Amino acid sequence: MHFVVMGVSGSGKSTVALRVAERLGLPHAEADAFHPESNIAKMSSGVPLTDEDRMPWLRSLAQWIEEHERRGETTVVACSALKRSYRDVLRSGAPGRVEFIHLDGSTELIGRRLRERAGHFMPAGLLASQAATLEPLEQDEAGIVIDVEPSPEEIIDLAVRFIDGRIADLSDGPAGSALR
Numbered sequence: 001m002h003f004v005v006m007g008v009s010g011s012g013k014s015t016v017a018l019r020v021a022e023r024l025g026l027p028h029a030e031a032d033a034f035h036p037e038s039n040i041a042k043m044s045s046g047v048p049l050t051d052e053d054r055m056p057w058l059r060s061l062a063q064w065i066e067e068h069e070r071r072g073e074t075t076v077v078a079c080s081a082l083k084r085s086y087r088d089v090l091r092s093g094a095p096g097r098v099e100f101i102h103l104d105g106s107t108e109l110i111g112r113r114l115r116e117r118a119g120h121f122m123p124a125g126l127l128a129s130q131a132a133t134l135e136p137l138e139q140d141e142a143g144i145v146i147d148v149e150p151s152p153e154e155i156i157d158l159a160v161r162f163i164d165g166r167i168a169d170l171s172d173g174p175a176g177s178a179l180r
Contacts, residue, residue, distance in 0.1 A: 010113045011105060066093040087141065102136065102144070
């Protein structure tokens with residue numbers, strides 16, 4: 001299984017994905033590390049990426065998922081995955097085995113977090129563009145929506161329980177047995 005922690009910039013996906021992966025001992029990928037320099041430069045200057053800009057980036061993430069699928073490893077990925085079509089590309093790395101954890105919250109709360117964040121290339125001004133682009137998970141997309149209002153630790157706990165439960169469902173064993 002592969003779990004993509006998704007949401008707009010500032011939703012906490014990088015922190016949640018990393019801490020969940022650490023807690024469960026799973027391989028982790030931060031989608032920002034897969035962006036070509038041209039994408040980072042564009043976003044740093046406040047210019048939203050186009051679908052054309054995103055496709056090579058998404059395909060490289062899907063390839064990373066596919067490599068871990070071949071090894072039989074469960075993974076955690078932090079990626080905005082704002083549109084269904086983007087999530088479809090990510091799912092192509094392991095069809096039927098990619099699920100999403102959508103961190104969702106008010107643009108006011110997330111905007112405040114973005115303004116307080118230092119050292120990231122994504123300016124707070126792009127939040128409106130991301131929020132407009134966001135397509136929530138559809139009924140036929142495997143995953144869960146988690147509100148970002150609670151503390152990071154509570155959000156991480158919810159995500160860990162979700163992953164543990166999904167792994168247990170697939171292994172027909174006690175919760176988390178596939179992770180040990």
